[in-house]
Amino acid sequence: MRVLYWIIAIPLMILIIVFAVANRQASTLSLWPLPFEMDLPLFVPVLGALLLGLLIGLLFEWLLTGKHRRANRKMASELARIRRAQEAAREEERAAIASQKSPGLPPAVNAQSTADKTNMAPVQPAGV
Structure with a gap:
């Protein structure tokens, strides 16, 4: 240009x-x-x-072009307001997710207890 x-x-x-x-x-x-x-x-x-x-x-x-400049200013301020509201909603969502308790992990299962429940022999690691 x-x-x-x-x-x-x-x-x-x-x-x-x-x-x-x-x-x-x-x-x-x-x-x-x-x-x-x-x-x-x-x-x-x-x-x-x-x-x-x-x-x-x-x-x-x-x-x-005054009316167009005025409309552009109005739309720019509306866009800024919407972006602020969107960011606030994202922050609220992040805070809500962080405040929820995690469901935790399921209890640990070892090979011996699984074999006892299924009537199968436990799997031995190779080379042992």
Whole structure:
């Protein structure tokens, strides 16, 4: 994304500089209801008008997307609330599991007692 920015920005800056150098001749700027006139290089009012248009467009875009930014903030706070509730529920579940008594292990059974109950000879380990 950074590379794309520079691919667009560098030629645009060069174009603006070339335009400014090529249009240095003086032009008279007068705003009709006001009584004064200004002699400026031609590129100043042209680039000023472009900049003013850009700023007005940014302002309108910012105003129009206000409802979306507000909705995003509301959803982000709701998501944070839900995550806090989820974490609290997990902690309660962990605490409940930890507080329960473990069922314990079944009683140990050795080979002799198993053989007595089943009327089978006990199994001897190999090599004994």
